[in-house]
Amino acid sequence: xxxxxISTKTIAYTAMMTAIVYVTTLLGISVGxxxxxxxxxxxxxxxxxxxxxxxxxxGGIGSFFADLTVYPLTMWFTLFIKGFEGLVAGLFIRFVxxxxxxxxxxxxxxxxxxxxxxxxxMVGGYFGTQAxxxxxxxxNNLSRLATATAQLPWDCLQAGVSMVLANVLLxxxxxxxxxxxxxxxxxxxxQADSADLTTDQKA
Numbered sequence: 133x134x135x136x137x138i139s140t141k142t143i144a145y146t147a148m149m150t151a152i153v154y155v156t157t158l159l160g161i162s163v164g165x166x167x168x169x170x171x172x173x174x175x176x177x178x179x180x181x182x183x184x185x186x187x188x189x190x191g192g193i194g195s196f197f198a199d200l201t202v203y204p205l206t207m208w209f210t211l212f213i214k215g216f217e218g219l220v221a222g223l224f225i226r227f228v229x230x231x232x233x234x235x236x237x238x239x240x241x242x243x244x245x246x247x248x249x250x251x252x253x254m255v256g257g258y259f260g261t262q263a264x265x266x267x268x269x270x271x272n273n274l275s276r277l278a279t280a281t282a283q284l285p286w287d288c289l290q291a292g293v294s295m296v297l298a299n300v301l302l303x304x305x306x307x308x309x310x311x312x313x314x315x316x317x318x319x320x321x322x323q324a325d326s327a328d329l330t331t332d333q334k335a
Contacts, residue, residue, distance in 0.1 A: 146186040149178040153194030153214075158201060168286050171195055172254060172294035175218045176247045177301055181308065184222030191218030205266060206258075213257035221250030240303065247298060251291035258287055 192215025
């Protein structure tokens with residue numbers, strides 16, 4: 133029963149974050165051939181709070197439908213790029229950063245590294261797909277490379293700002309503590325019953 137409850141919560145959180153990624157991705161501006169938005173902020177938040185798989189799903193699907201809404205040309209690239217971004221960030225945070233006590237400054241640094249790795253996936257993914265596939269004139273390799281290069285600073289800006297905003301939400305506004313406290317199991321009644329039983333046995 134406990135596993136079922138955890139699974140249901142995970143599904144609910146993942147669906148919620150997918151919707152939030154979708155909305156925050158729509159809250160952006162068109163720049164050059166790209167679209168600068170804050171969707172990556174919520175992908176990083178998802179990776180930190182809920183782990184790699186929810187971040188993979190929320191990042192990929194939420195961003196996919198946002199692109200379908202505003203810029204369908206890139207939606208399939210986005211599905212894989214943003215999904216992999218969330219997965220990489222979530223894996224590093226889960227298996228590296230969380231090995232360090234959350235009150236230790238190294239935890240925050242390592243979590244930031246995880247976000248940076250995810251950001252590199254995002255920036256590199258869009259640069260590569262623009263340069264090789266869809267940027268500029270489809271028949272002109274130099275045109276695609278020029279388009280990708282022109283967009284690169286904006287993607288880097290989006291990645292940097294998203295990392296900063298994710299940390300503000302997690303640490304500045306204490307979203308990390310709020311959500312994790314809600315996810316933490318309530319003091320088990322079974323433990324209290326066990327303690328009473330032990331006391332009775334000793335008596």
